[in-house]
Amino acid sequence: MFEDIPVDVSPMYEGERIRSANMFVELAGPKSIGAELVQVEDNVEDGKIQVIGPELTQMxxxxxxxxxxxxxxxxEKLEKELEGVIERRIHELCNYVKGFMHLNQRDQIWCRVSNEALEAGFKLEHLAKSLxxxxxxxxxxIEKISVTIFTNKEEVESFLEMARDQYTQRDARSRELSDEDVDVFYGCxxxxxxxxxxxxxxxxxRTALCGAINWFDCRAAAxxxxDGPIFEIEKGDVIDxxxxxxxxxxxxxxEHSQGTTDRVYIHSVFEYPHTSCGCFEAVAFYIPELDGIGIVDRDFRGETPLGIPFSAMAGQCSGGKQVEGFTGLSLEYMRSPKFLQADGGYGRVIWMPKAMKDSVMEFMPEEMRDKIPTEEEATSINEIKDFITQHQHPVLDLIKQSETESKKEDIEKETPPETEETEYETIPSIPVMAPELSMPAAGGVKIIFKNAKIYAEKVIIKRK
Structure with missing residues (x-):
C-alpha cells in the first residue's frame, strides 16, 4: 500500500516530535504562514497529487x-458539514508519516521534516500520496480524492485567504444554537x-479548543x-x-481521562477549569494581583503581562492537565454569549493582544470595548492597573469588594473573641498519645512527630 513511500507510515509514529537539532525544514508555523482545508466537491479528479512550489529537494x-x-x-454520502471533521484528521494522519511532524490546525498549522526523512528520499509528494x-x-x-500541497508564497497566500473564508462560514453556522437548545454535548x-x-x-x-470542530461537526462525525473519537454525551443533570x-x-x-479529572466547569477558569490539550488557539490566565483574567493567543509574539510568552503559558496547562486559573480555548468560544460567564465574561478580562481584540470586537459588550487594554496600552501589571483605573473597568468593583472583606477579616483577627476557659488537671504519669503531630519550623520546614507521647500538667479548653 505504501510501497513507493520511502519512509514508514503507521500510527506508531503519531506523537513523534522533531526538535530543531534534527529538523531539515520548517513548514508554516509561527515564523511563516499556512493553512489546511478539506472541501467536498462534485467533480474531483481521483488520485490527483500535486506540489505547487519548491519540493524538499529544492530547500x-x-x-x-x-x-x-x-x-x-x-x-455520494459526503456532506458539506463533514468537511471540518475530516479536515481535523489531517493532524492525526500527517503524524503517521515517520519524519513528518504536524501540529495545530486550520491556519495555525506548524510542520517539520526531519533530516532522516530527507536522507531516506522523502518528498512532499509522498506526504500527499500517504494522505x-x-x-x-x-x-x-470517500469515493474520490485529490491532494494539493502548496509551498509557493503567492499560492499559499491565495489559498490562505480562501481557507479563512471557509472557516468563517462554518463558524457562523455554529452560532445558531445555545447549550440550552440541545440534549447532548459531544466528547472528542x-x-x-x-x-x-x-x-x-x-x-x-463552546467550540473545541482547537477551533476546528463545532457542535454541528461533532453531530455529523458521530x-x-x-465508534470513532467523537461521541455523544447526554447532558444529564445540570449541576451548575x-x-x-x-x-x-x-x-x-x-472515564476518558483515566480518572485524572472527574469534574469540569465548561465556562470558568476557576476551581475545575476545562483541561487543555496542546492545539488550543488561546489561553485564558488569571492575574491575581488585579483579580482579572488575561487572554493570549498563539499568534502573539511578545510577552504577556506575567512576563512569559504564549509558549511558556501553554506549557503550564497543556497535556491534559487541569490547572486552576488557566484554560485553553478557541477564538470562536470568545464570540459565544457564554464566554467565561461564571467569571464575569468580558467584564473580568483585563488584557489581550490587539489583533485578537480586533477579531472579536463585535462580539464584546459595547461598554467593554474601550476598557480592556492590549499590548499597545499595557505590558505590565502596573500599567494594566493604571489603564483599568483610568477607564473604570468593572473589575475594580471586585478589587474594592475584596479589599473590604480583607479589612473586615483583619479587624476580626485584631479583636479577640470572648472565651470561656475550662481547666483540667492531668495525671502526669499517663501520657497522651498522638499518632502524628506536626509543627512549623524556620525556613519553611515542617517537623512531623510520629507516635509522639505528650505530657501536660494542665489542659485548658477555650470555647468562643
Missing part, C-alpha cells in the same frame, strides 16, 4: 517555507496521542462513525448552569 537545511494542504473529496491512501482507509465514504478524543488524559467537551456555545457543570459530562471526563 536548504533550516529553511522556513509557507505551507498549504488542500484536500478535495467526493462521495490520499490514509483518508480512503479512514473514511470509506482526537488529541489524546499528545494529551492522553484530555477530553474536549464540545457544546453549541453519525458517520459511531452558570459554571457549565453537568453530571454526565463529569462521568465522561472521569
Amino acid at each position: 536548504k537545511q533550516g529553511d522556513i517555507f509557507p505551507f498549504g494542504i488542500n484536500i478535495q473529496i467526493q462521495g 490520499s491512501i490514509l483518508f480512503r482507509e479512514e473514511f470509506p465514504i 478524543l482526537m488529541c489524546q496521542s499528545f494529551a492522553p488524559s484530555h477530553m474536549c467537551v464540545v457544546t453549541p456555545d 453519525k458517520m462513525d459511531p 448552569a452558570e459554571k457549565g457543570e453537568y453530571s454526565n459530562v463529569n462521568e465522561a471526563i472521569a
Whole structure:
C-alpha cells in the first residue's frame, strides 16, 4: 500500500516530535504562514497529487517555507458539514508519516521534516500520496480524492485567504444554537496521542479548543462513525448552569481521562477549569494581583503581562492537565454569549493582544470595548492597573469588594473573641498519645512527630 513511500507510515509514529537539532525544514508555523482545508466537491479528479512550489529537494537545511494542504473529496454520502471533521484528521494522519511532524490546525498549522526523512528520499509528494491512501482507509465514504500541497508564497497566500473564508462560514453556522437548545454535548478524543488524559467537551456555545470542530461537526462525525473519537454525551443533570457543570459530562471526563479529572466547569477558569490539550488557539490566565483574567493567543509574539510568552503559558496547562486559573480555548468560544460567564465574561478580562481584540470586537459588550487594554496600552501589571483605573473597568468593583472583606477579616483577627476557659488537671504519669503531630519550623520546614507521647500538667479548653 505504501510501497513507493520511502519512509514508514503507521500510527506508531503519531506523537513523534522533531526538535530543531534534527529538523531539515520548517513548514508554516509561527515564523511563516499556512493553512489546511478539506472541501467536498462534485467533480474531483481521483488520485490527483500535486506540489505547487519548491519540493524538499529544492530547500536548504533550516529553511522556513509557507505551507498549504488542500484536500478535495467526493462521495455520494459526503456532506458539506463533514468537511471540518475530516479536515481535523489531517493532524492525526500527517503524524503517521515517520519524519513528518504536524501540529495545530486550520491556519495555525506548524510542520517539520526531519533530516532522516530527507536522507531516506522523502518528498512532499509522498506526504500527499500517504494522505490520499490514509483518508480512503479512514473514511470509506470517500469515493474520490485529490491532494494539493502548496509551498509557493503567492499560492499559499491565495489559498490562505480562501481557507479563512471557509472557516468563517462554518463558524457562523455554529452560532445558531445555545447549550440550552440541545440534549447532548459531544466528547472528542482526537488529541489524546499528545494529551492522553484530555477530553474536549464540545457544546453549541463552546467550540473545541482547537477551533476546528463545532457542535454541528461533532453531530455529523458521530453519525458517520459511531465508534470513532467523537461521541455523544447526554447532558444529564445540570449541576451548575452558570459554571457549565453537568453530571454526565463529569462521568465522561472521569472515564476518558483515566480518572485524572472527574469534574469540569465548561465556562470558568476557576476551581475545575476545562483541561487543555496542546492545539488550543488561546489561553485564558488569571492575574491575581488585579483579580482579572488575561487572554493570549498563539499568534502573539511578545510577552504577556506575567512576563512569559504564549509558549511558556501553554506549557503550564497543556497535556491534559487541569490547572486552576488557566484554560485553553478557541477564538470562536470568545464570540459565544457564554464566554467565561461564571467569571464575569468580558467584564473580568483585563488584557489581550490587539489583533485578537480586533477579531472579536463585535462580539464584546459595547461598554467593554474601550476598557480592556492590549499590548499597545499595557505590558505590565502596573500599567494594566493604571489603564483599568483610568477607564473604570468593572473589575475594580471586585478589587474594592475584596479589599473590604480583607479589612473586615483583619479587624476580626485584631479583636479577640470572648472565651470561656475550662481547666483540667492531668495525671502526669499517663501520657497522651498522638499518632502524628506536626509543627512549623524556620525556613519553611515542617517537623512531623510520629507516635509522639505528650505530657501536660494542665489542659485548658477555650470555647468562643
